[in-house]
Amino acid sequence: MTAPARARTSDELIRAEEPVLAHNYHPLPVVVAHAEGAWVEDVEGRRYLDMLAGYSALNFGHRHPALIEAAYRQLDRLTLTSRAFHNDKLAGFAERLARLTGQDMVLPMNTGAEAVESGIKVARKWAYEVKGVPADRATIVVAADNFHGRTTTIVSFSTDETARSGFGPFTPGFRIVPYNDLAALEAAIDETTAAVLIEPVQGEAGVIVPDDGYLTGVRELTRRAGCLFVADEIQSGLGRTGRTLAVEHENVVPDVVLLGKALGGGIVPVSAVVGSREALGVLRPGEHGSTFGGNPLAAAVGTAVVELLETGEFQRRAAELGAVLREGLTDLVGRGVVGFRSRGLWAGVDVDPAIGTGREISERLMREGILAKDTHGSTIRLAPPLTITETELRSALGTLAKVLAA
Structure with a gap:
């Protein structure tokens, strides 16, 4: 009887992509296998809070x-x-x-x-x-x-x-x-x-x-x-x-x-x-x-x-949680954040270049269970699903503060 194939690890799957996929992206080294709401899970079962939402393609969360x-x-x-x-x-x-x-x-x-x-x-x-x-x-x-x-x-x-x-x-x-x-x-x-x-x-x-x-x-x-x-x-x-x-x-x-x-x-x-x-x-x-x-x-x-x-529910949530996001980012200005811009539940955050590039900050956040993505230089984008809770959002902001302080 043939034994079932062993599931490949994140590292193995990332290495397997190298020779067969065109190199038009530079993803963070996380391999997502399951998702629900504002959370995703990798092949090893580690959970991450999604603060990117597919560049707004996932406004309503994963698998609404x-x-x-x-x-x-x-x-x-x-x-x-x-x-x-x-x-x-x-x-x-x-x-x-x-x-x-x-x-x-x-x-x-x-x-x-x-x-x-x-x-x-x-x-x-x-x-x-x-x-x-x-x-x-x-x-x-x-x-x-x-x-x-x-x-x-x-x-x-x-x-x-x-x-x-x-x-x-x-x-x-x-x-x-x-x-x-x-x-x-x-x-x-x-x-x-x-x-x-x-x-x-x-x-x-x-x-x-x-x-x-x-x-x-x-x-x-x-x-x-x-x-x-x-x-x-x-x-x-x-x-x-x-x-x-x-x-x-x-x-x-x-x-x-x-x-x-x-x-x-x-x-x-x-x-x-x-x-x-x-x-x-x-x-x-x-x-x-x-x-x-x-x-x-x-x-x-x-x-x-x-x-x-x-229904207007998601527009209201974006406005209300956007105020929470703005408040949290305002508290981080001078503590690793040199400036930010936001509208609704969407922000571009400029990190002090002495702390790291946007890519480096995104990788540190990933290791802490938060998925975000850099854009230019030392700027990262935050655009979580509109289904995120206030508790989850505040937790993500706390993790960002921890990463910047470290």
Whole structure:
């Protein structure tokens, strides 16, 4: 009788990845095998509090019961038709998502980068058909230090050389201005401008929160210039900042909003472009598409996500626990933290470089049972699931204080 295969250890599994996986990531050395709520467990049974939540893809925690139930229920019925046919889940998903975001129409896609690429195509098509920009001359204004994905077109307007270097030639048609600078933005807009594409909060850059009035100014400038305001809410949206969308902090309604990450509930990749009928109405059959975009499984899970957000519970939790997070980080300023920025349950924490890099701090936190991730230099990001309890959050802040003190 053959003995069952011995389960491999974390170290063995990490070594096994080396020769067969492309080296496009540098993960922390933890191998997750199980997760529930705000907690994950590695293959040896060690538990960790997840303070990253899949870069906001897990806003509702790991394996939220309502989302898992929706997925299982749909798996027993239908998973994919392609958009060659209708399915019985897509209309309901689109109707509720449009209502939740205050928009007219929905273009379902899969990943965040696909949503951005789709938003770019929509903006250009709108510029030619509605605004009257001469063919192939449309421009889109973006912000420095942005992060919208890593496809070839998107890295064309990135200012992160790690993402750009070695991947040219680059796609033309973009103008880069400093973030949070309305004067520079106004100077960059002209008669060829199709859209201004920005993140209401710059996530990858270190959770950079713009000055009060910046988003209102962007809305006014784009309206006056007759171009679209496209807001990338892929990380900042769906409850993370204490509102359904981060633009709501200034009561701004963009022409187009890009969604992803949390829209799939941490179960399947789901993204969407939601926008006005004038903007999304320019698309016609054959001009854009996706085999999996709007598939029944994605629509069922996405609808369950929208149902959770319709109650307002998660937005309130993010706002209330965000105050706890801000209070805890304020106490650490001068005690290893040199500064931080936060909005809702989301923070970029700048650690004294003398203590360590962001990577080194993340590794020390991991050894203490907390999972977080660095971004640039000595900055770490904190974005726990919105289901985290106040006790768990305060415990994580206590562990961060302990690591910084050590």
